[in-house]
Amino acid sequence: MSTRPEIASIILAAGASSRMGRPKMLLPIGEATLLAASVAPYLAAAHGRVVVVLGKDARRVRAEAGLPLDPRLHVVVNRRWREGMSSSLRRGLATCAGADAVLIGLADEPGVTVDRLARIVSAWQPGVVLVIPMVSATRAAHPVLFAQCLWEDLRGLRGDVGARTVVERHQDRAARVTVPPLADLDVEADYRDYIEGRPPARGGLEIPDD
Numbered sequence: 001m002s003t004r005p006e007i008a009s010i011i012l013a014a015g016a017s018s019r020m021g022r023p024k025m026l027l028p029i030g031e032a033t034l035l036a037a038s039v040a041p042y043l044a045a046a047h048g049r050v051v052v053v054l055g056k057d058a059r060r061v062r063a064e065a066g067l068p069l070d071p072r073l074h075v076v077v078n079r080r081w082r083e084g085m086s087s088s089l090r091r092g093l094a095t096c097a098g099a100d101a102v103l104i105g106l107a108d109e110p111g112v113t114v115d116r117l118a119r120i121v122s123a124w125q126p127g128v129v130l131v132i133p134m135v136s137a138t139r140a141a142h143p144v145l146f147a148q149c150l151w152e153d154l155r156g157l158r159g160d161v162g163a164r165t166v167v168e169r170h171q172d173r174a175a176r177v178t179v180p181p182l183a184d185l186d187v188e189a190d191y192r193d194y195i196e197g198r199p200p201a202r203g204g205l206e207i208p209d210d
Contacts, residue, residue: 005100006048007121007145010092011038013107014055014081019186024108025054025061027191034185035065038107043070045117050074051095052107053088055081084160093151102151104163105143109182110194112143116179120145123175130174132167135181140167142182 013035017024025035032040035052042050051074054061058077067073078091089104096102101124105112116133123131124145131145144167146154153166167174183194193200 006098007101007103007124008048008096008099009042009050009103009105009143010089010096011042011050011052011105011107012085012088012092013038013061014053014058014078014085014088014091015108016056016081020188020191023057023061024185026064027185029110029195033065034110035061035107036067037110038105038112039067039073041112041114041117042103042105043068043072045114045121046072047103047117047121048072048099049096051076051092053078053092055079055088083158085162086157086159089154089157089163093155096151099148101145101147103143103145106184108185109142110185111180111182117143119177119179123177125175128173128175130167130170132171132174132176133179134176135179139181141179 013025025033027034029037039050039052049072053076055078062075067075074095076091076095078088080087103117103120120131120133120143129147129150133141135141144163150166150170154163181200183190183200185191185194
């Protein structure tokens with residue numbers, strides 16, 4: 001009997017919230033915090049362990065975020081968060097050893113649903129090393145699925161960069177799934193727009209064709 005592949009999830013939440021002016025992860029979203037609301041669909045999807053990477057104000061965020069007690073949830077701290085997002089990716093991957101693939105999402109982009117995750121995971125088939133959710137023909141969104149064979153590329157990133165270069169390098173072996181855009185809560189106006197139900201003013205990351 002075949003073993004079901006484990007698809008771990010990394011939710012990046014280590015930023016300084018400098019443009020927001022207060023800890024973004026503790027912003028109220030309904031009856032939860034932004035971080036708890038962002039984590040919930042990954043746990044509900046039940047694909048594997050869920051790793052939350054904290055950085056600045058990690059002790060306070062962990063204490064006040066209201067994260068559930070769940071054995072699949074691993075909260076880790078990137079003490080080198082000032083080095084940028086790539087250091088958080090490496091910290092998260094270190095906790096995903098043994099998984100077959102990883103979903104990488106951002107905690108300040110709420111609105112991920114279990115259905116969105118299911119569609120991304122379902123697109124991961126033999127020969128596919130990358131699943132990219134797309135909001136338009138050339139704009140990618142989150143979370144992105146990376147097969148284990150790409151993790152060394154992710155570990156090699158340096159500075160305040162996400163995984164865009166890895167996505168661009170391997171998009172010829174990628175599956176693409178059409179999804180709605182997510183809000184990106186960088187400043188107070190973004191947060192107000194999201195709470196008041198206005199559509200995202202911007203969405204996705206430009207991914208040029210090969």
